[in-house]
Amino acid sequence: MSDERLSELSERTRYSPREVESKVFARWEEAGVFSPEPEGDASENFSIAVPPPNVTGALHMGHALNGTYQDVLIRRARMRGQRAKWIFGTDHAGIATQVKVEQALANEGTTKEELGREAFIERVWQWRSQYGGVITDQFRQLGASLDYADERFTMDDAYARAVAEVFTRLYAKGLIYRDNYMVNWDPGTRSAISDLEVEQRRLDDTLYMIDYPLESGSGSVTVATVRPETMLADTAIAVNPGDERYTRLIGERAVLPLVGRSLPIIGDEYVKMDFGTGALKITPGHDPNDFEIGRRHGLEEISVIGEDGRMTEAAGERFAGLTTDDAQKAVVKALREGGCLAGTQPYTHDVPHSHRSGMRIEPLISLQWFCDMEQLAGPAIDAVRDGRVRFSPERPHTQVYRDWLENIRPWCVSRQLWWGHRIPAWYRGGEIHVGTEAPDGDGWVRDEDVLDTWFSSGLWPFATLGWPEQTEQLRAFYPTDVLATGRDIIFLWVARMVMLGIEFTGEVPFADVSINSTIMAPDGRRMSKSLGTGIDPLDEIAEHGADAVRFGLVAMSSTQDVRFSADRVRQGLDLANKLWNASRLILLGVQQGVEPSPDRAQPQHPADVTESLLAEDRWILSRLERVTARTEAQIDAFELSSAALGLYDFFWSELCDWYLEMAKGRLHEETGVRSSPDRRSDSGPETGVRSSPDRRSDSGPETGVRSSADQRSDSGPPQRVDRTAVSATLLFCLDRTLRLLHPLMPHVTEEIWSFMPGERGLLTTAQWPAADPRRFDEHAEAELGRTIAAVTELRRYRELAGVKPSAILPARLVGGSLDGMAGQIARLARLDLAEVDRAPVAEVPVAGGAVELLPSDAFDPDEAGRRIQAQRDKLADEVRRLEHKLGNERFVQRAPAEVVQGEREKLDEYQRALARLG
RNA sequence: GGGCGCGUAGCUCAGUUGGUAGAGCGCCGCCCUUACAAGGCGGAUGUCGCUGGUUCGAGCCCAGCCGUGCCCACCA
Secondary structure: OOHHHHHHHHHOOOOOHHHHHHHHHHHHHHHOOOOOOOOOOOOOOEEEEOOOOEOOOOOOHHHHHHHHHHHHHHHHHHHOOOOEEEEOEEEOOHHHHHHHHHHHHHHOOOOHHHHOHHHHHHHHHHHHHHHOOHHHHHHHHHOOOOOHHHOEEOOOHHHHHHHHHHHHHHHHOOOEEEEEEEEEEEOOOOEEEOHHHEEEEEEEEEEEEEEEEEOOOOOEEEEEEOOHHHHHHOOEEEEOOOOOOOHHHOOOEEEOOOOOOEEEEEEOOOOOOOOOOOEEEEOOOOOHHHHHHHHHHOOOOOOOEOOOOEEOHHHOOOOOOOEHHHHHHHHHHHHHHHOOEEEEEEEEEEEEEEOOOOOEOEEEEEEEEEEOOHHHHHHHHHHHHOOOOEEEOHHHHHHHHHHHHHOOOOEEOEEOOOOOOEOOEEEEOOEEEEOOOOOOOOOOEEOOOEEOHHHHHOOHHHHOOOOOOOOHHHHHHOOEEEEEEEHHHHHHHHHHHHHHHHHHHOOOOEEEEEEEOOEEOOOOOOOOOOOOOOOOHHHHHHHHOHHHHHHHHHHHOOOOOEEOOHHHHHHHHHHHHHHHHHHHHHHHHOOOOOOOOOOOOOOOOHHHHOOOOOHHHHHHHHHHHHHHHHHHHHHHOOOHHHHHHHHHHHHHHHHHHHHHHHHHHHHOOOOOOOOOOOOOOOOOOOOOOOOOOOOOOOOOOOOOOOOOHHHHHOOOOOOOOOHHHHHHHHHHHHHHHHHHHOOOOHHHHHHHHOOOOOOOOOHHHOOOOOOOHHHOOHHHHHHHHHHHHHHHHHHHHHHHHOOOOOOOEEEEEEOOOOHHHHHHHHHHHOEEOOOOOOOOOEEEEEOOEEEEEOOEOOEOHHHHHHHOHHHHHHHHHHHHHHHHHHHOHHHHHHOOHHHHHHHHHHHHHHHHHHHHHO
16 A cells, blocks of 8 residues: 555544545445446346436435335446446336426426427427436436446437337237226326226215106105216116015116216126215216126116216216316205205215325226236246246235236326327228328328326336347346335336236246335324425435445335335444544555455455464454355345344454454554563463464564565574564455445445455445355354353443443453363453452352452452442342243253253353352 | 335334344443544343233244234225
8 A cells, every 4th residue: 555545544633425435436336336238148147127206306305215125136236246227217107206396387388389399298208308318317316336338218310119029019919998987087197097097085075966857756765876967877776686575676767966867777796785885887988897787788888977077968967067176066056955965974085186296086988098918927937936927025016016927907008198108099980090100091080098007117127128130138137136126116017017027028027126115204103295295315325325325225224115214314324424534544454465366256264374363363253254155145135124123233242353363463562461561571472372373473563554574583582572463364355355346335335445456446346255164163153152251241341340441450261161261261351360369349140150369459349349249139039030940840841952052051151150150 | 995014222123934122323431452433342221012822931933902004905
């Protein structure tokens, strides 16, 4: 490392994401690592198609979490050496975009109708060029390693050709057809919408009882309705054929009040005998159920409500032109005056509303294009059933997906909008031609409507790669590996991609579907602009850095919805800062020249570099392998939250809190045990402190960076200091930690990486580590487990006994099993193990033995004795609890032997400890 | 109406095949120990929604109840 960089590292005591992140991101982009060559095939490569954000949208928390999930997977794959393509692009988002542009026009005092269709669409394209790049920049700020250089848009020419091709082929197969059918009409957008775009809202309403006189003159039938205005389109009355009250009426006729139309009374199983009056007015033109009944019975279909939400001429001149609300009032008034209103009652029920405009859905019969989904659904169900597509978490999504597909209904795909993929159908008189090009001959008129946005979104994983052309991209990256998204669009998008993917490519579009948490506002409500509950991820990035936001979001996520936790983001920033500072300690403190081999693919393991590893070195190296293995498994299972928190815990609690503290002694040239306040004791280790078989002393003790070890070792008294092992171990741990954390926190790790010794290139293309189980060291883990427990116990004792933190207590280890770690125990618990000949004044029981405290000014045994009563009580409680448990014959007999044995050992240990304290 | 979740420390949430309840933040005490005070060390805090059952043993399994949320659905 150059002196310049060294002093830079030395001076920056705080990690500043703002300065680092954009700089680091630029290095990745310059290196072109986000854009893999389209070589090889999809089985060896790795790809994810990003859920395309709305072209004029802005990054929200959902994008940030979802994006981080994908980026972790993509970055890991890239580090594994795979060609990793994260397919990027935006969605034209038909209605959403059209509404925005219409609003802009309204502000200018004009409308799209004044502009005309062509000019309006031109205007939308302008809008897109103005705002389409916003979300791209925002993904960059998040650090997302999308293939920005190969951006797609669902309205690109090539994409549009794919859409038309799909429509045409489905039509040819008879799966797409045009029909007059009942649709969900949204008076807000003046378009039909699909079932999935309808949401139910609870409404307090009124149920009206209306008498329909029988034509025979012998009384009347009373029906119940919440929409009396639709009676103007009634064409029948239906009763349940099994309803004894009415069976005699079936086949008779009634007179429609206000209108005078003669209505047949029909029998249909659909009618519930126990609801309302048991008699149902049938309005095939304005109610989905009535529509079905009407078709079953061949009833006339009358429309009295128009696409503008107002009553049509067919409603009669008293009502034509009124809104449905006004018409309802007028109808009720007229009925009341005519004596036909038998009564009303309050009624609360669910009413369909447009998800998009919020307006009440008006069921209408309309000429629309439909896609018959049943044939497409079968293979999509199979794909999930046989595991070619897997949901994570498996439940409940797998079942929900299957249930929906098994009960699938036709999909209304036409929309009465201007912005979108124009339906590739041409008409001339009664002729219809469907195809990507207009047919020859004059007089053909193209369909005015566009396709549902989700129709084009459903082709996303393969249309982005050039389908229907057999492109290199398609061969290299389709099928994709993972789809990561939220549960809200499993039907709208995921299921349709599976169906269309299988239909048109013969393969499932992705193998895994990772469903990530929905991030709720801190108060538990949905995050939304209109509620004022939204938290802008960009604000969080500006304040805490992208890595902190990435860590925080992933850490707070789970298999269910979670509330946004600012603390988790803060925790992410703290982690970044801690990483930075631990790295400073390591990089400024290690002996030069012992860095892992410059071969950045596989750094040399410290055990292969030196034979003088100590127990703590072997311990942390073993823990490192374990966290490596665990992280890998967790990412494979899409349990990124566990992976993030597991890495945090390893790094902070094990590497920093314990290993780095232990390592400082050797880094700062201490010779093992500090036996006296003297810093430079040459007396060497006492009491058999170190277990290492052979301690070489060929390296220098100075704290300076430039080692002059070789000169030193030849002169003066032998220094029993070897910084090789600790340096190699520290660098190896840091190297590995940076690699493991890089997919999640790419900026800070890349920045630190740049200070690592050797020519290592970019971390983002360095090799992803694989755990080596041969490096697991049960022995060292057990020994350090005892050491850590002992130190903690001693610290607790000191605190309880009122010993000053700075005081160094003369002490002696007894019991033997801690001897190998005596030096570290002495350092960390601030003991002086030098004096051996005085009688102890107190004994502290610890895991694996005990520590005798020798007389000193800093320790008052009487005071200590009084204070540790609480500890004694606690031990006594444990002993009692275990004695009771082991005294239970049924437990001893029936519990597994190892459980009983474990309890016995614990009891034994507690009893011995208590005896010492007693 | 059907289905699926959730209810664990003051807050937000983890709790893998049942074996003495965890994290972050917050709180209390002590430390400016030259990587980090956005730090370190130590500590306190939970009848794991309620009731019953299975089991030697239940936060975890079973039944019921209460509270709460989401998804689906064509009862006027």
